[in-house]
Amino acid sequence: MRFMGLNEVREAYLKFFESKEHLRLDSFSLVPKNDNSLLLINAGMAPLKPYFTGLAKPPKTRITTCQKCIRTGDIDNVGKTSRHATYFEMLGNFSFGDYFKEEVIPWAWEFVTKVLEIPKEKLYVTIYEEDDEAFEIWSKSTDVDPSRIFRLGKKDNFWEIGQGPCGPCSEIHFDRGVGVIKTVEEFEAAADADRVVEFWNLVFTQFDKDENGVYHRLANPNIDTGMGLERMAALMQGKNTIFEVDTINSILQEVCRVSNTVYGENAAKDVSIRIITDHIRSVSMMICDGVLPSNEGRGYVLRRLLRRAARHGRLLGLTSAFLYNLCDIVVENSKGAYPELEEKKDYIKNVIKIEEERFEETIDSGMGILAEYISELEKSGEKVLKGELVFKLYDTYGFPVELTEEILAEKGLGLDMEAFNVEMKLQKERARKARGESNYMGSEDSITNKIPAEYNTNFVGYDHTEYSSKVSLLIKDEEFAEVLEAGDKGIILVEETPFYAEMGGQIGDKGIIYSDNFKAEVEDCKKSVAGKTLHFATVLEGSLKQGNEVKLKVDSVRRNNIRKNHTATHMLQAALKEVMGDHVHQSGSLVDEDKLRFDFTHFTAMTEEEISRVEEIVNAKIMEATSVETEEMGIEAAREKGAMALFDEKYGDIVRVVSVGDFSIELCGGTHVSNSGEIGLFKITSESGVAAGIRRIEAITGFNAIKFLNEKLTTIKDIANTIKCNPKEVVNKSAALVQELKEKDKEINELKKELAKGAEGELLNKIKEVKGVKYIAAVVDNMDSENLRELGDRLRNKLDNGLVVLGSAFDEKVVLLAMATKEAVAKGVHCGKIIKDVAAVTGGGGGGRPDMAQAGGKMPGKLPEAMNVVEKLLETLVK
Structure with missing residues (x-):
């Protein structure tokens, strides 16, 4: 058994399954896409749910990933134990109706014994007690000793959550002790004592459980495996805890250095050191994927982790911001697998630093509020602070409960933790309701998520705004429908469409769908979770049936305005990078027919001079009437060309590159003008902050920009008429009038003082x-x-x-x-x-x-x- 670093284990796993004809995908963002059941990705299979349910077709039926994950369910145990963590990476290999047990079991054994070179005498296998098929394969297709295979019950070796896809699983365990385990009872005792450690779970999704609890065999069973990277690295390095693993321990040692502490000397300080070590990994990854501190949702998770780490820094004697500097080691350790960390390092550090400094202010304001609560307790003679007040300090002011408890104890007072926990439970229920209820696979239970995978729509809208096609599916009142008639509201799917479905910040097209005896108004066009193009329409006249031939006509005037705004958005980002620096990255956008909105990473308000400079650059490029080219190419070729991409987006092998000369080059699936001159004019209407480290620009183009400027000119003329001067003299005349009013106000105040003396x-x-x-x-x-x-x-x-x-x-x-x-x-x-x-x-x-x-x-x-x-x-x- 050889020593392997964490990064080496990750690469060995992914390469092994590439050799078994798996497509290696980069980790998906920690922010779930089209999944309200999760705040953050918490398992390797979570981003792949649409492939497991059949809602979407995977790029290949065999896939392998190393997925970044965040779990906060056991946050109170993080630091207190040496094995709990909020951030971890999950290695996985997946089959979507391709291979099954016969292939995955021998592969798993081959990887563990041949690639990782783990001695067979250190390994045990568990299977579901009724899974004779798995036992047969383990005992005949591998050289594992059958006496080392233990059958366990549903609790341990059957994977299911409610109704839906489920199945037995098989786990591989490492024995850290000595001697041979001979019975199930001995094995379970060894597992409880942490002598035996499970490190790889092979889930055989072969059943579909219905509402009556009946298990139906799936026609195309799936494979879903999960191996915790940190746990595996600890085993390969002969370590007992993940905090001793090479990359994680380097962070831990830096925490010790900056806090002047020694790990292992003081149990309480060790807890703080582990919490900081774990949380800095989590927050760095979350911020890189676009999460920002806030008081709700995933932003609240981030804020809680950041402030918890900062609080434990104070317990170690660190009274000023320090976490942001630890980010350097996280980036250095992980940039090989996640290059976006290096590219966004300065941004990540700035967000952390701003939140640390805000927390320092919070601590100070929280201390003042707590002092008032204590004063009231002492006056009333009470000894216990109400749980609602403790929760208010925690939730509204971000004041840690541990700190509240500590300060109260110093005064001989306590707090009502039971009432506090009730408030916490209510908050979690509110958060769960905000996410929305979901079925097993985490998708909203909508009819649009039950559209069979074979119903796909080809988008022809880059070249056409009007096109003929055949109706493939109709939906009405949350059911598949045979017909739509006059007055009905429904969803229409066709084989080809010129309608752009809302995506990438660009809103969906509007228009009409018609034939000789039918007409419907398309009010919106969107994609389903599985990527189906949905035309939301109201039937104006006639009726429509599946298989009918129709014409689809996009509102071309509206589309043209959207195109202008979308291309201008690309040019705006390029101009911002030129004026503000390369740290500028897109954080979000909205492009509609009236305006464009662009959110970007920056830490201070733009000056008037910077805004003017950005406007000048964009308008200069518009006036150059540069050709806007769109090309399809491989992702690597696009990167070599210098195309900008969103870090949290997944791109296929072939991507669409939109270039405005050599000024702006971006990956984009939206619609654009063919020449920058078509935009006409670009005008920024506002610049504001929307979150820590995120600024927002709103702008308009074309006739909307001309109308905006004309309205401003009219306002200036009206002001000039009111104050009786030439429009060119408005500023000077207004300043003179303001000065005159100030002097009169001064006179009035003096008179009031005299009157007051008389009074x-x-x-x-x-x-x-x-x-x-x-x-x-x-x-x-x-x-x-x-x-x-x-x-x-x-x-x-x-x-x-x-x-x-x-x-x-x-x-x-x-x-x-x-x-x-x-x-x-x-x-x-x-x-x-x-x-x-x-x-x-x-x-x-x-x-x-x-x-x-x-x-x-x-x-x-x-x-x-x-x-x-x-x-x-x-x-x-x-x-």
């Missing part, structure tokens, strides 16, 4: 007294909060033991103020409490300190009534 003497004549505390409660005319505060200060200074409460109507709103002397506060006066009740009378609210508080209201007419409550409040408060 001061009048108000001092209205002093009243309650229990030895003097007070003034009065309404003054037309004062803003600043002037009211100045008047209140002067009045309070004239009182040695007193309270001032003032109200004013300003800009049709209520402004309220309460101020008290130290002596009055000592006698029980609390301005915050007083102003809260006074404001309530005017339909408002507010609060503040015992000596000063401010508030607002909505009903100026209630001010006199509000002032009348002050005396009663004082009688209650003053001791």
